[in-house]
Amino acid sequence: MNDVFPEICGAAVGEAPAGSIAIIPHHDGPLLTLIADESVQKDLRSIVILNLNHPGHPSVVFHENWGMRDSCLYYKSSLRFELSNKVDDISTNATWWRVSGIIASFQNEFFIRAAAASRGGFRYVNVQTGAVFAGDTPNFYAVFGVWSIWVRDPFRERSTQLFEFDIHNQGSKQA
Secondary structure, X not given: OOOOOOOEEEEEXXXXXXXXXXXXXXXXXXXXXXXXXXXXXXXXXXXXXXOOOOOOOOOOEEEEEEEOOOEEEEEOOOEEEEEOOOHHHEEOOOOOOOOOOOEEEEOOEXXXXXXXXXXXXXXXXXXXXXXXXXXXXXXXXXXXXEEEEEEOOOOHHHOEEEEEEEHHHOEEEEO
16 A cells, blocks of 8 residues: 555544544635544534634634534544743733734643634633633643644655644744
8 A cells, every 4th residue: 555645634624533624625725723622513523623724813712513424534644732831922921812823831731822713812722632622720820822733754855834823923824
């Protein structure tokens, strides 16, 4: 059997594993998403859209009613969320706590903060498992304002950046 890099699978959104990164076809262009572990109704799935491009809306949005039967391509290859460790890219003093798209570190886990499209406010989704955080956020936590998603390969010439978020540019871009 031949190897394909990166390994991508076609499936319905409802069949993609929670925590996976998926590309969903959309009339405005493909949406890069993080698949969440919850469904609000029988035929719907929650996702985090990472690259929404609608004026007046943040680029990182929690969407809790996406059709489970819609087609997507999800990455089966291991992906890496890489966080910048530069002092200017990390906040521990509440500077960016209300910004959609940052990655928050609490309870020894990493959560992306996404604007909740249907109900207002924000939702936190674990970037490794897709679990939606249901508790109260702690009074103190660190946030990462610069991060990226990579397909890393043992043969370095094939490593590919899929996405980058930069709080200093107040946005994100699909690589």
